[in-house]
Amino acid sequence: MTAPEEIFVGTSRKPDDSIEAKQFLKLKYANRHGLITGATGTGKTVTLQILAEGFSNAGVPVFCADVKGDLSGIAAMGEAKDFLLKRAETIGLDPYEFQEFPAIFWDLLGEKGHPIRTTISEMGPLLLSRLMDCSDSQEGVINIAFRIADEEGLLLLDLKDFRALLSNMSERSKELSHKYGSVNRQSIGAIQRKLLVLEQQRADLFFGEPALRIADIMRTTPDGRGAINVLAADQLMMNPRLYATFLLWLLSELFEELPEVGDSDRPRLVFFFDEAHLLFDEAPKILVERVEQVVRLIRSKGVGVFFVTQNPLDVPETVLSQLGNRIQHALRAYTPREQRAVKTAADTFRPNPDFDSFKVITQLGVGEALVSTLEKKGVPGIVQRTLIRPPSSRLGPLEDGERADVVRQSPIMGQYDETLDRDSAFEMLARRAQEEARAEEEARRREEEEERREEEEERRERERERSARSQWRLPDYDDDDGYSGRRRSSRSSKSRSRRSSGRRRSYKRQTVTEAAVKSVVRSVSTQLGRAIARGILGGIKRGF
Template sequence: MTADDRLFLGASRRPDDSYQQAEELLLKYANRHGLVTGATGTGKTVTLQVLAEGFSNAGVPVFCADVKGDLSGIAMMGEAKDFLAKRAETIQLDPYEFQEFPVIFWDLFGEKGHPIRTTISEMGPLLLSRLMNLSEAQEGVLNIAFRIADEEGLLLLDMKDLQALLTHVAERSDEIGARYGNVSKQSVGAIQRTLLVLEQQGAEHFFGEPALNIADIMRTTRDGRGAINVLAADKLMMNPRLYATFLLWLLSELFEELPEVGDPDRPKLVFFFDEAHLLFDEAPKILVDRVEQVVRLIRSKGVGVYFVTQNPVDVPETVLSQLGNRIQHALRAYTPREQKAVKTAADTFRPNPDFDCFEAITQLGVGEALVSTLEAKGVPSMVQRTLIRPPASRLGPITEAERGALLKESPVAGQYDKEIDRESAFEILQKRAEEKAKAEAAAQEREEQEEEGERGSRWSMPDFGDNGTSRRTSRSRTTRPRTRTSNRQTVTEAAMKSVVRSVGSSLGRALVRGILGSLKKGF
């Protein structure tokens, strides 16, 4: 089913309705991207499964989303079914062998696979604005917030970091606005309310650490097969904007981290973007330009991107022109819009004189598709009406017990299951707020003490100990203060005081002698 340099897709139908010619995808041109389209129930999921199997056997890792849960069966050995055996016989697939494939299950919510996380910083303001559907003014505020975080060394890891940063920006809106432009508290409040909605939808599981290491989705087994990374997206599809933003983030990370390799013999990774229309619905032009840029340039990184959607008009023309390998399942053409979609699909193929593409697209059966792949020198092959080969793995979902066993045996088991919460913007800003509150409290206390001191006496008493203090205190309570009418005296007053002191002294001495004399006589 897989040669050294190509993948077997199925057999093309000849004018006599026989299927003989093999339709193959050259691995050398598999990084030129591709498109798988078709109405619901026409076989897109099985085609995706067949492509993933082929790439895995060729040693190419695969990342794909399991939107309905049907793709998980790729991890288990296929089971014999009559319609599968009949298809294998029709396209002369002999032998038709069953096989199980190395699968790693992922889940943003950590329920059906290993958690996938990234940090707020890695997501960036552009994708976050898309995720939150922000207005131009709100997106500008978010860009300013990221700038402040860079200047102040604030790590943005999870949603509480972003919430704390926005509060910080709002408190300093006047100062920040003077440097970077108006930062209205109304815009900040609108962003915070949107974050609350995302948190209620489960987006907080996606932001945090440990962040996904891109190398873990590019693993190969010891026998040389590429790992098939299956993202459980059934619950994620309840929030289609988060789904689209996550896949675009992953694509951007691959583009930024992988080295240039030119055109390798086979891709380093193949990325399937299922329900691709969700990426472009109501997307601003700047985001569409970003997707176009990544798709155009990531080819040189050795990554092939395959968009899977119902209708080719779901993909912008600028992106559609970059997709070289195309598989078109049946479309219906009952309404003018459907007819336009069929005509668009038919016009993108290199015509085949044996049939009319427009009519063929509307007449294809389940499992049939119009196939055109890149041939030598990257030239599209003539479109062929092809019956896609049956898958080698199980069709349909696996059981919960089987999934649990595979998760335990996973090469990344235990690596992402426990969330890490290290110091980041939330903790740093919280410490700053506490230190600021302590400083303000201390300043207030000093101010109160100073005010109290001003209301009291200007003088203070020296400390002589308890005894001295008590004696001085007792004395001060009983002694009346002496008053002076004046500190100045005349010359006459001074002379009179001197005479009085002299007379007083002489008289005192005479009295003493008299008293002493009478005492002696008595003895």
């Protein structure tokens, strides 16, 4: 029977197949992380299942991905089958009790469990760039977009918010390039096309609100058992990049939100990362460094991480070296790469003088594994060839109706089912565009009004000028013949037109009073000149 401080994994065997000793995973060292590896069909999923059961019974919540749909049976009572009973008898599991466990089903697509979402802001530029497989220049634009959102108070919640921000950046590309560096419209266009691809893969369902609260995956039942959170990933695996990015995001959120707890007698949460090779395939160096950092530091937050994959070579050496608890199922060794994988797995174990780990790995049967867990002071135990214990819950998937019943009875029922659409970047930028359009329309209207006023003032000025000319205009005189009142009719209409045009131009510079005064002056001057001339001529006549 499993003690509260440890999880019963199985029973080790001697080279002659006799039972030697029970193997346990000590809860105190479960946050030192672990690795479960083995070829397809060797029993990795069952090992994950019995570890999740053990953590739950110890009061530790679990989060795991159900890649093939088999883990859903953990929510149902196990069934007494002959091969299970025989395995229990062989390893000395007495009594072998069947049990159902508190499970919460999640699904990014919202079909087989509660919807699970996050926001664009919480995802961050690094993981978002990884999700869309962006180039360096495109990643730079995404970083600038997040910077602008922070500075301008724009909430990035879902894909339409991010798309609206990118469109705004494209319109302001010259302005933004002066401030942040090159904001290339071609890069923005490429990112927008990749957003369309994400939508076609239904990734838009993952971004939005209400976002997942970390507390909801760290629940315990009234009887003290930890909830087992099962992510439906069978459909999600059609988009493996989204699957890996989501799990890395969740791991990063745990690292950022949980407080430091140091060493404790058991972890606060255990995180199983199935198909872990998807996380590292073609991953840029900065992303691998991020994973290494999170795995190294999240231990102090009380979180244990177990990577589940087929080949130990799938995990970078920098991460592999931090995984203290190891369960190695059978591997094939036909190709040079497979042989390197077997050698890598064998070399990571503390040697057992009773057998050669390299040979045994290729000889292990289904449900059998090499097990090495951390012992006192965190020292790796000697590797043991172990028969893995049978699960207490159902071995195999739930029926659709059974799954639906579990979802309806979930403690978080109704909290994530309806999507929220808060006022965010999409709405803010739409209002900003409307305000700018109204401001432009108002400026244009004022300009047109000003032009109309100027035209009206000019019209009135011309009317005043014409009125003044009609009131003060004097007849033209011929200075040569002295004939008064005779109009000069010899000028052509074209000349009169030019003179009239010139006169109008000069009148623009004169007021009505000025024009009147000048006319009077000219009249008086003319009359005075004539009087003087008559006086002179009269004097001459008298002289004769």
